[in-house]
Amino acid sequence: MGKGKPFLEVLASSVHEDFRFPFLEIFAFLYTLGTFALANFGASISTGIATSEAVAYSVTNSLIGGSLIIFIILVFKNVAYGLGSELEKGIIQTYFSYPIKRWALLTAKLLSGIGFSMLLFLGIQISAFYILAPDIVVSHFGTIVMTYAASLSYPLLITAIILLVSMKLRRGGIGLVLGIIMYFGITIGSLIAFLIAAATESALVVKILSLLSPSYILQLYYGGIGAPYLSSTLWNPTLSEVSLYIVGSYAIVVALFVLGYVYFSRRLNL
């Protein structure tokens, strides 16, 4: 048996478990419907956005908006209920009979739970975007990629936390509840952060928030939501700052996942 074969066996088994018929089909249907139903080109007109780059951002944002919650539900289900319940029921131990290291086992699980979901999400979204507005996709691909990167950072951060909680508690339910609270909590948190920033005339809270969820700094950069609370003199982020915050947020995500790998490989007693 080659070195890669056990890994592929585990990956295939995980994909089979995570995307049992008709889960994959239902989510593909919802992604497609959500993408088209909530795409809003009119928003860029009504808000009077001038530059074509900002229009590309605004449209991408509207496209992501509805489908992101479906993506999050799918990922949370796979990580909390997939991996979490396997830990809870001890099913994960059966995988240890494969000649495969623990980190490779976790990689296969995450590739199935997060990688495949993301592939489906991005595949449908970009294709739908290309059907709706090929001109925008071709001419502003960089802006689109940056918007997706900024929007996906926070869900991935929550996923990493769910993973850690599920491994620590060996059950998925609590991790799932925590993930949902965190996802919706950031909306309220952002509102408070912007108000604090406006009241204290310090953008520090918003900067911390942007490090966790760089979609806020991107919104500020393009003059979207949140911008009215902050005067341009308080914080007017540049493109390089936006990129830096996105990289920073992914560094946090990677660090949390590395922590998960270390815990799974060395600390988790099964």
Place this chain on the structure above:
Amino acid sequence: MKRLMNILGRGGTTLIAISIALLLVSLLPTARIGGADNPTRLTPDTFSPIRNIPWPIESFYDAQLTPQRELEMEFSATSSAKVYLLTVEARTVMDWISEQKQIDGRDYNLTSLDDFLEAHPDLIGWESEVDKEEIQHTYSVERITNATIILANPTAENVTVMSEIRLMNSLAPSEKVRTISYFAAPIGIVMAIPWLLDTWKQRKKKI
């Protein structure tokens, strides 16, 4: 072999699910969100953008088109006329003409419009002759753009052009989405049939 059948099968059922969603999107009716339907009277060798309020008040009809917003147009005229759909606001055309001619007011001479069109041929989104017979056209775009409709009378007699402009909103370009759906569904069915048959046989065996 079995794994390949599974992958193809699930790929097929996913394609079918996407096709159903696309078909659903294409079937959702479009909604009228704006438009204009005033008759435009043109004296010989003049032009006029379609107006919201009749002359002399300067209130030109402009539309903002997006891949989700298209213009449905119907025209007929008492005599021969021309219609242009330009991808700019009417004010841009009028201001350019005023600037070129160095006049304060508005110049509705056809030669001025011809000068503009000659200088900006890329702004002509669609053009057509209008006669007594009604013509219809739907103009859709793949990017966000302005649109204005200009009527011109190149003849030596007065012309009245009846127009009905409807700005329609939809979720997606119906034709395009439906075509993709029609292509994807059969491919998905072909891919899924062996897997579905196999799953059905296995269930039968279990029973």
